[in-house]
Amino acid sequence: MTLTYEKATQDDIGPIYELCKKLIDDYEQTDTIDYPRVLQWVRRKIETAIAEYTVIYADERKAGYYHFYKNDAGAFEIDDLYILPPYQNKGIGSQVVQKCCASVDVPVMLYVFTQNARAVQLYQRLGFTIVETVHDTRYIMKKENTAV
8 A cells, every 4th residue: 555645725725623522522531621612623733733734545446534733832733634534544643653754753742542452553563652641632752753
């Protein structure tokens, strides 16, 4: 399977938002948050940063999205990594994370829902460790990283 990457466009905002909303619905304690406000924040975040998002193609078919960037704290962060269901469990997520980590020689961090066991295990397998728990629903994971 050959992976290629393209910059996301305005047309990708809706699909990325829906994928993010699904994760929130599946893993967040929605009764303890201001759900409409969180969704509004997510939509605004994606709209504002869409030029920094990347579309993942597997054999020329859209397989997912990710956002790898330097955050406000100056750390490199993998955000909104989504692999579409037909492409899950094929190593694509691992390849994307490895690609991101190999592109910088400083630590890389990410947030992941504590209940998303498959994602947590993937990141641990790739060398990330849990460094903090946020609101009992998300981990901050970090990889002390050196580019190869």
